[in-house]
Amino acid sequence: MTHRRILITAGSTRRDSTHALLARHVAGRLDELGRSHLLVDLTEHDMPLYHGDLEAEVGVPESAHRLAELIAESGALLIATPEYNGAVTPLLKNTVDWVTRVDIGVLRDTYIGLMAASPGRLGGTRGLAMVRTWFDAMRLVVHDSDLSLPQVGEHIDDVDGSPRFDATTTETIDRFLSGFLTQFDEYCCGRPAG
Ligand SMILES: Cc1cc2nc3c(=O)[nH]c(=O)nc-3n(C[C@H](O)[C@H](O)[C@H](O)COP(=O)(O)O)c2cc1C
Numbered sequence: 001m002t003h004r005r006i007l008i009t010a011g012s013t014r015r016d017s018t019h020a021l022l023a024r025h026v027a028g029r030l031d032e033l034g035r036s037h038l039l040v041d042l043t044e045h046d047m048p049l050y051h052g053d054l055e056a057e058v059g060v061p062e063s064a065h066r067l068a069e070l071i072a073e074s075g076a077l078l079i080a081t082p083e084y085n086g087a088v089t090p091l092l093k094n095t096v097d098w099v100t101r102v103d104i105g106v107l108r109d110t111y112i113g114l115m116a117a118s119p120g121r122l123g124g125t126r127g128l129a130m131v132r133t134w135f136d137a138m139r140l141v142v143h144d145s146d147l148s149l150p151q152v153g154e155h156i157d158d159v160d161g162s163p164r165f166d167a168t169t170t171e172t173i174d175r176f177l178s179g180f181l182t183q184f185d186e187y188c189c190g191r192p193a194g
Helices: 018-032 052-058 062-072 090-102 125-137 167-189
Strands: 006-010 037-040 076-080 111-117 147-149 156-159 162-165
Touching (some): 018 037, 018 076, 018 167, 062 090
């Protein structure tokens, strides 16, 4: 497995989503680091709620095929996802379930990193733990440390009408990314990028 590209996506497609902001921020940092990446907005991969009869009658949606292809052409996947009631979002669960109906193996070699931001003190850690348990059951490769940003509303500033993470949070994200990239490079290619 030699794909260096890193896919980034968010488990929320809400217009003002904090996780979409986090995904965009991470894409920006990867850009600055000269790392191959692709930001994937799940609104462009709209899928109906999974139903076996629907699959039998009309098949797997084209959007799931396209997403599976993007994943297969990448070596890593960074997911920024909220927790809903201490669990995974229906959007993320549904998306992954459809992708596995294209090819259960498509995510198997992908190096996955998990990120969450939350208005609460727990920083979305319960949702992250649930995603990890879920992905472990699928025998996926998940980076050993997650990024969790608690009370994130207090760390977003308005800069010329656009929300931006403050300096402390940016450093926290950078530390996570640095560890993730080191481990990913080792996993994918046994050496640093470049
Ligand atoms: C149905 C629902 C359940 C939620 N449950 C939790 C929760 O368990 N823990 C938490 O920290 N936030 C919870 N939240 C708040 C989300 O963290 C918050 O709305 C967050 O901004 C969602 O992410 P987004 O901005 O990327 O859409 C919940 C929100 C919704 C809509």
